[in-house]
Each structure stands twice: as structure tokens, then as C-alpha cells.
Amino acid sequence: MRFLVPAALVVVIDQLTKQLIWRNGQNYEIVAGFLNITLVKNAGAAFGIFQGGRLFFIVASVVALVLISLVAFRLPRAEKFRRLCLGLVLGGAIGNLVDRVLHGEVIDFIQIGFTGHYWPVFNVADMAVTIGAALLVLVALRTKETHVDAPATDGALVAPRDQRAPER
Incomplete structure (x- = not known):
């Protein structure tokens, strides 16, 4: 259940920031040439693709x-970091779902760029999904690497990856 706490925090922060931007409805330059607040309504998916598929x-x-909830509930209690990551993804998904249900589109407002090249506008929910998913991938890669170099179950040692015979 601990993954629900970060999920709830993400939803609250996401919805509060969207409401603040929505009510003010203005664009702001926060850091010149790098960070802007730019209100965009997105009826599609990430980066504005697949418009109109509400x-x-x-x-x-x-x-x-x-699916995220099922995976999180099945994780052992010791998997706190993975639960946190799943909570971030869950919270982000809920935040954008709330927008789709209430407004028919997602409210995006964070714009980051450098030397005149800008990343597509996003929101707090998008950040949570991206960070949570990226951390899950890193944990999975690290876990896979640890298991590859761990002793085999029959007691024989497994050679590190770079010392093994090439696979055929």
C-alpha cells in the first residue's frame, strides 16, 4: 500500500499546478531561454501525437x-524502491486521466529548451511517469546484472559476463 502515498502526492501536486496555470492562463518566462510556463491543451498522447483519441x-x-496496481501489490514489502517508482507512474497516470475525464484533454505547461530548441510541453504527471519508468528500467538492469554475476543455484560459480565463452 505504500506505493499509494507517492501516487497520491503526484496527483495532488499535478492537479494543483494545472489548476494554478489554468486559472491564470498566461505564459511566463521563468529562466530566459531555458524554462517557460506555456499553457497547452493536449487531446493526444505524449508529444501531442494521436490527437482526438480520448x-x-x-x-x-x-x-x-x-496493471500497475497489480504489480505493486504483488511486490514483496522489501521492494520499497520499486514500489516508490510504481507509485510515481501510477500517480502520473491518474493525474492525466483526471484531465482527460474532466476536460477531454490533458493540460501541459512546462516548457524546457536550450538555444531555441524546445522539448514538447509537459506537466508534473508526465514527469512522474517518466522518472518512475526510467528508475524501474535502471533497477531492472541492475538486478539483471547482479543475477548474472551471482552464484548458480547448484553451488557452481558463474563467470562474470566478460570472461564467458561467446554464445553460439
Whole structure:
């Protein structure tokens, strides 16, 4: 259940920031040439692709929420970091789902750029999903590496990856 705490925090912060930007409705330059607040309404997916698929995105989000929750509930209690990561992903998915259901589109407002080249506008929910998913990938890669170099179950040692015979 501890993954629900970061999820709830993400949803609250995401929705509060979106409401603040929505009410003010203005664009702001925070750090010249690097960070702007730019209100964008996105009826599509990440980066504005697949515009107009509201029902599809709502259904896909609900399916993702169920799957993320099932995975998180099945994790052993000792897997605190993975639960945190899943909580970030869950919270981000819920935050954007709330927008789709209430507004028919997602409210994006964070714009980052450098030397005139800008990343697509995003929001707190997007950041949570991206950070949570990236950390899960890193943990999975690290875990895989640890298991490859760990002793085999029959007591024989497994050679480190760079000392093994090439696979055929």
C-alpha cells in the first residue's frame, strides 16, 4: 500500500499546478531561454501525437492503472524502491486521466529548451511517469546484472559476463 502515498502526492501536486496555470492562463518566462510556463491543451498522447483519441486514452489509462496496481501489490514489502517508482507512474497516470475525464484533454505547461530548441510541453504527471519508468528500467538492469554475476543455484560459480565463452 505504500506505493499509494507517492501516487497520491503526484496527483495532488499535478492537479494543483494545472489548476494554478489554468486559472491564470498566461505564459511566463521563468529562466530566459531555458524554462517557460506555456499553457497547452493536449487531446493526444505524449508529444501531442494521436490527437482526438480520448476514449482510447481513457480506456488505456484505466488498464494501465489496474496493471500497475497489480504489480505493486504483488511486490514483496522489501521492494520499497520499486514500489516508490510504481507509485510515481501510477500517480502520473491518474493525474492525466483526471484531465482527460474532466476536460477531454490533458493540460501541459512546462516548457524546457536550450538555444531555441524546445522539448514538447509537459506537466508534473508526465514527469512522474517518466522518472518512475526510467528508475524501474535502471533497477531492472541492475538486478539483471547482479543475477548474472551471482552464484548458480547448484553451488557452481558463474563467470562474470566478460570472461564467458561467446554464445553460439
